[in-house]
Amino acid sequence: MRALLILAAVLAGVWLWRNIRGSDASGQSAKTDEPVLQDMVRCRQCGMHIPGSEAIVGKQGSYCSAEHLRLSES
Numbered sequence: 001m002r003a004l005l006i007l008a009a010v011l012a013g014v015w016l017w018r019n020i021r022g023s024d025a026s027g028q029s030a031k032t033d034e035p036v037l038q039d040m041v042r043c044r045q046c047g048m049h050i051p052g053s054e055a056i057v058g059k060q061g062s063y064c065s066a067e068h069l070r071l072s073e074s
């Protein structure tokens with residue numbers, strides 16, 4: 001009977017600990033997902049994927065470099 005009480009106490013402790021950690025982990029994963037979801041765009045000229053922040057945006061789409069923007073849109 002005593003072993004059951006100890007087991008119940010341990011399980012309750014683990015459950016509480018996981019709940020606390022679980023809420024922390026979900027908050028962290030929501031933050032770490034953002035860079036992964038950051039827009040990867042495809043160069044219309046060569047097809048290379050580049051981060052949206054580094055892409056050269058032209059009238060018809062995004063490019064990896066100014067050179068490919070010129071080649072594709074001129």
Ligand SMILES: [Zn+2]
Nearest residue numbers: 043046064068
């Ligand atoms: Zn390119």
